[in-house]
Amino acid sequence: MATEILMPALSPTMEEGTLAKWLVKEGDTVSAGDILAEIETDKATMEFEAVDEGTLGKILVPAGTDGVKVNTPIAVLVEDGEDAEAAASAAKAPAPASAATDSTPAPAPATPKAAAPAPEPDVPEGTEMKSTTVREALRDAMAEEMRRDGTVFLMGEEVAEYQGAYKISQGLLDEFGSKRVIDTPITEHGFAGLGVGAAFGGLRPIVEFMTFNFAMQAMDQIVNSAAKTLYMSGGQMGCPMVFRGPNGAAARVAAQHSQDYAAWYAHIPGLKVVQPYSAADAKGLLKTAIRDPNPVIFLENEILYGRSFDVPVLEDFTLPFGKARIWREGTDVTIVSFGIGMTYALEAAEALAKDGISAEVIDLRTLRPLDTATVIESVKKTNRCVTVEEGFPVCSIGNHISAVLMQEAFDWLDAPVINCTGKDVPMPYAANLEKLALVTTKEVIDAAKSVTYR
Amino acid sequence: MATRKTPQKSNTSKEELLTFYREMLLIRRFEEKAGQLYGMGLIGGFCHLYIGQEAVVVGLEAATEEGDKRITSYRDHGHMLACGMDPKGVMAELTGREGGYSKGKGGSMHMFSKEKHFYGGHGIVGAQVPIGAGLAFADKYQENGRVTFVYFGDGAANQGQVAETYNMAELWDLPVIFVIENNQYAMGTAVKRATKSPDFWERGAAFGIKGEAVDGMDVLAVKAAGEKAVAHCRAGKGPYILEIMTYRYRGHSMSDPAKYRSREEVQKIREERDAIEHVRDLLLTGKHATEDELKEIDKQIKGVVNEAAEFAKESPEPALDELWTDIYADTAPQNA
Ligand SMILES: Cc1ncc(C[n+]2csc(CCOP(=O)(O)OP(=O)(O)O)c2C)c(N)n1
Numbered sequence: 090m091a092t093e094i095l096m097p098a099l100s101p102t103m104e105e106g107t108l109a110k111w112l113v114k115e116g117d118t119v120s121a122g123d124i125l126a127e128i129e130t131d132k133a134t135m136e137f138e139a140v141d142e143g144t145l146g147k148i149l150v151p152a153g154t155d156g157v158k159v160n161t162p163i164a165v166l167v168e169d170g171e172d173a174e175a176a177a178s179a180a181k182a183p184a185p186a187s188a189a190t191d192s193t194p195a196p197a198p199a200t201p202k203a204a205a206p207a208p209e210p211d212v213p214e215g216t217e218m219k220s221t222t223v224r225e226a227l228r229d230a231m232a233e234e235m236r237r238d239g240t241v242f243l244m245g246e247e248v249a250e251y252q253g254a255y256k257i258s259q260g261l262l263d264e265f266g267s268k269r270v271i272d273t274p275i276t277e278h279g280f281a282g283l284g285v286g287a288a289f290g291g292l293r294p295i296v297e298f299m300t301f302n303f304a305m306q307a308m309d310q311i312v313n314s315a316a317k318t319l320y321m322s323g324g325q326m327g328c329p330m331v332f333r334g335p336n337g338a339a340a341r342v343a344a345q346h347s348q349d350y351a352a353w354y355a356h357i358p359g360l361k362v363v364q365p366y367s368a369a370d371a372k373g374l375l376k377t378a379i380r381d382p383n384p385v386i387f388l389e390n391e392i393l394y395g396r397s398f399d400v401p402v403l404e405d406f407t408l409p410f411g412k413a414r415i416w417r418e419g420t421d422v423t424i425v426s427f428g429i430g431m432t433y434a435l436e437a438a439e440a441l442a443k444d445g446i447s448a449e450v451i452d453l454r455t456l457r458p459l460d461t462a463t464v465i466e467s468v469k470k471t472n473r474c475v476t477v478e479e480g481f482p483v484c485s486i487g488n489h490i491s492a493v494l495m496q497e498a499f500d501w502l503d504a505p506v507i508n509c510t511g512k513d514v515p516m517p518y519a520a521n522l523e524k525l526a527l528v529t530t531k532e533v534i535d536a537a538k539s540v541t542y543r
Numbered sequence: 544m545a546t547r548k549t550p551q552k553s554n555t556s557k558e559e560l561l562t563f564y565r566e567m568l569l570i571r572r573f574e575e576k577a578g579q580l581y582g583m584g585l586i587g588g589f590c591h592l593y594i595g596q597e598a599v600v601v602g603l604e605a606a607t608e609e610g611d612k613r614i615t616s617y618r619d620h621g622h623m624l625a626c627g628m629d630p631k632g633v634m635a636e637l638t639g640r641e642g643g644y645s646k647g648k649g650g651s652m653h654m655f656s657k658e659k660h661f662y663g664g665h666g667i668v669g670a671q672v673p674i675g676a677g678l679a680f681a682d683k684y685q686e687n688g689r690v691t692f693v694y695f696g697d698g699a700a701n702q703g704q705v706a707e708t709y710n711m712a713e714l715w716d717l718p719v720i721f722v723i724e725n726n727q728y729a730m731g732t733a734v735k736r737a738t739k740s741p742d743f744w745e746r747g748a749a750f751g752i753k754g755e756a757v758d759g760m761d762v763l764a765v766k767a768a769g770e771k772a773v774a775h776c777r778a779g780k781g782p783y784i785l786e787i788m789t790y791r792y793r794g795h796s797m798s799d800p801a802k803y804r805s806r807e808e809v810q811k812i813r814e815e816r817d818a819i820e821h822v823r824d825l826l827l828t829g830k831h832a833t834e835d836e837l838k839e840i841d842k843q844i845k846g847v848v849n850e851a852a853e854f855a856k857e858s859p860e861p862a863l864d865e866l867w868t869d870i871y872a873d874t875a876p877q878n879a
């Protein structure tokens with residue numbers, strides 16, 4: 090009986106990939122464990138092994154094809170004596186080969202290209218823009234700062250030889266060498282503390298956590314040592330360093346690997362906290378973070394890494410902390426978010442526009458310092474506010490913004506502020522429950538309708 | 544890893560060899576199937592396969608008694624199968640279904656069975672080590688004669704909490720066996736790139752803990768070492784360290800391209816050192832079983848694994864109100 094070989098899923102976030110190369114040809118005998126093909130995922134080039142044995146009857150998707158959806162038949166394996174052609178035509182027709190010609194919309198969390206924002210407010214008009222992934226933008230920011238300042242170095246698990254667990258530090262070892270791009274043992278509390286000491290000692294460390302879930306191991310050094318020493322030393326000893334890495338839920342990685350720590354770090358005086366959404370912000374804010382004389386927590390997001398945005402082509406593009414960005418102007422309701430929460434905020438605004446509700450969407454970009462002025466000014470115009478974040482609801486960023494609005498804009502509010510957040514539960518693994526646990530675009534739309542009494 | 548010099552000449556029985564063969568093969572076939580289901584998108588997130596390391600858990604489980612406890616990391620499927628958990632329930636957890644050991648809420652990395660004294664399934668590297676010592680603390684406190692096996696990797700062995708735990712375990716003579724599954728890599732980091740003290744079992748000496756290195760591709764050697772460690776613990780002499788030299792054949796997780804080692808390196812170990820092949824050889828050369836009998840076992844195991852996969856596909860997704868259960872032990876489901 091013929092067996093279809095399907096395009097495999099090779100990472101938690103992979104929905105499609107490139108069939109880079111076939112390592113077998115039609116007519117070859119294959120057995121379990123043989124490498125059939127090389128497949129490029131969003132993160133890496135993977136070898137794809139056979140699980141069944143037989144003869145490779147027909148290749149359905151040629152080498153070099155982009156955008157092959159997971160589970161598309163890519164070849165047919167036949168048993169001895171079977172007719173390859175017949176088996177192949179019995180197989181489902183392969184899905185459209187190229188992503189460009191594929192009209193089916195990608196599922197929400199992997200939209201390849203984000204909607205173009207309102208006119209770029211941070212660069213001179215006419216600046217050339219280049220489509221860049223968040224991943225590349227972060228790498229470029231680190232590389233530029235490392236070229237500029239010899240005291241900047243990068244340290245973390247798998248950042249050097251492996252090129253980063255999420256490939257953010259791709260190429261940095263080659264350019265800067267092992268003195269400045271350093272693989273650590275799995276000892277987060279140790280190397281976070283070591284980074285703090287190195288900063289006291291005159292260097293500018295960038296400490297990468299493979300994900301911020303593992304920074305909980307290092308929390309004491311981040312909070313007690315990095316954040317408080319300047320104060321405790323009467324201003325003598327600062328801690329100029331960056332702790333960075335992916336934060337929040339990826340996809341199906343369950344409770345211990347899915348937490349959003351934005352509110353945790355924003356709670357701490359002495360820390361600065363950044364959580365960018367777009368690639369331009371990732372680049373401009375990371376460069377600022379590396380130059381900042383304080384410890385900066387830089388919260389990235391795995392699902393955003395592969396998304397492309399326009400990034401200004403400028404010699405030295407930095408962005409100030411404490412300045413929110415208005416992505417979309419509107420008059421009926423203010424939607425405030427940051428990081429991946431912006432995905433839901435922008436989608437909701439789009440949908441609300443169709444219903445005649447004009448939403449203003451604000452990306453906070455930095456959570457400490459927090460640009461409350463921009464939020465207040467917007468609410469004075471719209472009189473309503475919805476906040477959006479993936480973190481837990483209790484003591485959330487949204488709670489804080491609500492309190493600020495109550496104190497500073499009470500008379501302008503026509504409805505209580507609604508906080509859309511992740512649910513008050515550890516992240517479940519099951520696909521259906523995970524969907525429920527995350528904040529959704531629909532919840533944002535419903536909240537906006539509720540505060541506008543529609 | 545040195546090549547195995549002589550085929551192990553031991554006083555093992557035919558029955559024991561057949562049991563080892565069956566149990567190790569079950570793990571391997573189960574893991575291959577899990578890899579396949581992952582590729583089809585039926586399993587999501589992180590999925591860390593145990594292929595290559597089967598002799599470690601199978602050998603050590605043979606040294607346990609009913610009531611002994613075990614705890615490990617995210618690379619946990621083999622441990623669960625070896626301690627007698629149902630392959631159907633494990634596979635259904637991998638697919639995130641109601642029939643899984645955690646009702647689909649934990650996934651590949653987080654499964655537990657009170658009945659089998661399996662305490663997880665932990666995603667944070669090294670975190671299971673003090674927890675395992677705590678299980679042993681409870682046993683000692685309750686004077687029940689039980690022993691706890693704490694499994695962790697060569698990468699985890701460098702975590703600070705491991706050293707802290709060694710100190711307490713010896714200080715209080717806790718009946719815990721620290722099992723370092725040295726598969727030579729922590730993700731892409733070879734042991735020697737993470738430490739200049741690569742003989743992990745020797746670190747116990749700094750705290751007064753005895754230990755040894757064991758050939759983890761030889762299930763009989765593993766069992767023998769396990770028995771020795773168990774005897775030490777049950778005699779009230781405190782903890783023991785077993786550094787078991789093993790190898791993982793697959794990538795760290797499903798998304799690891801494994802460019803940090805050569806295909807030849809993997810191939811060589813598969814061909815020369817494979818633990819299942821070893822037992823197969825012992826069975827055949829000792830005339831304990833014929834090729835046909837082993838084929839029959841292979842077939843049975845394939846059947847068990849296929850059945851588990853079918854169960855895991857057909858078991859329904861958890862009911863939606865499960866989102867709000869199990870957050871606290873003593874209250875009705877929360878709802879927002
Ligand atoms: C505290 C913490 N840091 C990092 C990680 C990411 N991570 C998961 S497994 C792993 C490698 C662990 O290697 P090892 O202990 O040798 O176990 P193996 O995977 O080889 O079984 C890393 C770095 C994590 N899960 N937890």
Ligand SMILES: [Mg+2]
Binds near residue numbers: 696697726727729730
């Ligand atoms: Mg290891």
